[in-house]
Amino acid sequence: MIKIDSHLRVADPAAYVKTLVERHWRHFNPVDDGGKYTAKSAIEACRRLRQATGQTAPITSRGKHKGATYLQYYADGDSAKLRRQQDFLDYLLHNDGANLVQLYTARPDTLAAMATAIGALTKSGDFFKTDKGKLKQTEFGKRLSRDVFDYASFRSSQYCADLYRQLQFNQATCPYCNHSVLEIVQLHKGKDEAPMLKAYFQLDHYFAQVRHPYLALSFFNLIPSCGNCNAVDKLDAEFALHTHVHPFHEAFDDFYHFELSMRGMWGMVHEVQIVPRQSTTHRDGGVDAFRLRDKYAGYSALAIDLHRRFVAYEHCLKTEDAQTLRLFQDAVLHGMSLDKRDILRTNRGKMKRDLIRQFDVANALKID
Incomplete structure (x- = not known):
C-alpha cells in the first residue's frame, strides 16, 4: 500500500x-x-x-x-x-x-x-x-x-529467498492487502547441513x-x-499501470485512505470505508480485484475499539508531559506505527494510521 x-x-x-x-x-x-x-x-x-x-x-x-x-x-x-x-x-x-x-x-x-x-x-x-x-x-x-x-527454478532457489530478504520482506505484509504476513524463514534441516531460506x-x-x-x-x-x-x-487477470496500482511504481496510499463512517450526534460507528483522496482522480482497479472493501468491512469492530480508545485518551495529547503522552501511546497506539514507511511492516498498518489521522482532527500527532 x-x-x-x-x-x-x-x-x-x-x-x-x-x-x-x-x-x-x-x-x-x-x-x-x-x-x-x-x-x-x-x-x-x-x-x-x-x-x-x-x-x-x-x-x-x-x-x-x-x-x-x-x-x-x-x-x-x-x-x-x-x-x-x-x-x-x-x-x-x-x-x-x-x-x-x-x-x-x-x-x-x-x-x-x-x-x-x-x-x-x-x-x-x-x-x-x-x-x-x-x-x-x-x-x-x-x-x-x-x-x-525459467521461473520455476528461480522460485525454488536460495537466490529468490535471499533477494526478497534483501528487499526486507522477511518483515512485511502483502503490498496489495496489507493484511497477510509474509515471512522468510531460515530452516535448519540437520546439524551437518547448512540452513536454508524459505519464502x-x-x-x-x-x-x-x-x-x-x-x-x-x-x-x-x-x-x-x-x-x-x-x-x-x-489469478491471470490483466493488469495495466493506468488501471491498477503497481507497488514498484505507485503507492495505493497516495490515492486512497481508510475512513470510519459515523452518524449520529455522538459519532455512532457505521463501517470502515475506502475513500479516494480529494487530490486525485485515480481509480485503482485493485480495490475491486483484491476485494479490499469486503475484506476491510470485517474490521469494523477493531475500528470501533480504536475510536473508543482514542476518545478516552485524547486529552493526553493536550500536554507535553512525557508520562501522560506515554499513557496515550500505550493505551491507543500499542503495536502501531504512525511512520508511513512502516505501513507494510504492520498488519493493517495503513488502515490504523488513516483512522488515527481521521480521529485526530487537530492533527496533534502531525500525521501527514
Missing part, C-alpha cells in the same frame, strides 16, 4: 534497488573469465531458441508428435506464426540483447511499453490460448518459460505470466504477495 522502495530502511533506496537489479541480471546471465556469456545464461538460451526456429529436421522421436518439425510442433504448421516467433526473438537479441537486458531490469513503465512493442510483433495466441475457459501457454510459451525465462509467500506477476512469459523473471514484475490476493483473487 506504499511503494516497495519506500518500505526499505536503507540510506538510499533508489541506489540500493539499482544494485539488486544489476545483480538480478548477472544472476541469470553469468559471464566467463573472458567476459562472454556462459551457456547457462538466458541470452545464450535465447540465441539457441532463435537458431532452433530455423531447423527443418524432426525435433521429436516419440509420442504422438513423433517426427514433428519445429514449425509443426511449436508453430502449429503456420509459417506466419513461425515468422512472428522469429521477429520476437530478434527483438530480444537486437543490439547484443539490449532488449533482453531491459526485460530483466527495466521499471514497470518501460516493461509496459515493451509489452506493447512485443504485442505489435506477435499475436496473443503465440504465447497462450484458452482451454475450457482457462488460459494456458502454447508450446512456444512453455518453451520460453522452460528454456529462457512463505507467493510472487505475483503483475503482468500475468501466462500472457507474458517473457516477463516471468522481470525484477519489477515480481510482487511479493499473499496467496489470497495472488492465487484466489487475481
Whole structure:
C-alpha cells in the first residue's frame, strides 16, 4: 500500500534497488573469465531458441508428435506464426540483447511499453490460448518459460529467498492487502547441513505470466504477495499501470485512505470505508480485484475499539508531559506505527494510521 522502495530502511533506496537489479541480471546471465556469456545464461538460451526456429529436421522421436518439425510442433504448421516467433526473438537479441537486458531490469513503465512493442510483433495466441475457459501457454510459451525465462527454478532457489530478504520482506505484509504476513524463514534441516531460506509467500506477476512469459523473471514484475490476493483473487487477470496500482511504481496510499463512517450526534460507528483522496482522480482497479472493501468491512469492530480508545485518551495529547503522552501511546497506539514507511511492516498498518489521522482532527500527532 506504499511503494516497495519506500518500505526499505536503507540510506538510499533508489541506489540500493539499482544494485539488486544489476545483480538480478548477472544472476541469470553469468559471464566467463573472458567476459562472454556462459551457456547457462538466458541470452545464450535465447540465441539457441532463435537458431532452433530455423531447423527443418524432426525435433521429436516419440509420442504422438513423433517426427514433428519445429514449425509443426511449436508453430502449429503456420509459417506466419513461425515468422512472428522469429521477429520476437530478434527483438530480444537486437543490439547484443539490449532488449533482453531491459526485460530483466527495466521499471514497470518501460516493461509496459515493451509489452506493447512485443504485442505489435506477435499475436496473443503465440504465447497462450484458452482451454475450457482457462488460459494456458502454447508450446512456444512453455518453451520460453522452460528454456529462457525459467521461473520455476528461480522460485525454488536460495537466490529468490535471499533477494526478497534483501528487499526486507522477511518483515512485511502483502503490498496489495496489507493484511497477510509474509515471512522468510531460515530452516535448519540437520546439524551437518547448512540452513536454508524459505519464502512463505507467493510472487505475483503483475503482468500475468501466462500472457507474458517473457516477463516471468522481470525484477519489477515480481510482487511479493499473499496467496489470497495472488492465487484466489487475481489469478491471470490483466493488469495495466493506468488501471491498477503497481507497488514498484505507485503507492495505493497516495490515492486512497481508510475512513470510519459515523452518524449520529455522538459519532455512532457505521463501517470502515475506502475513500479516494480529494487530490486525485485515480481509480485503482485493485480495490475491486483484491476485494479490499469486503475484506476491510470485517474490521469494523477493531475500528470501533480504536475510536473508543482514542476518545478516552485524547486529552493526553493536550500536554507535553512525557508520562501522560506515554499513557496515550500505550493505551491507543500499542503495536502501531504512525511512520508511513512502516505501513507494510504492520498488519493493517495503513488502515490504523488513516483512522488515527481521521480521529485526530487537530492533527496533534502531525500525521501527514
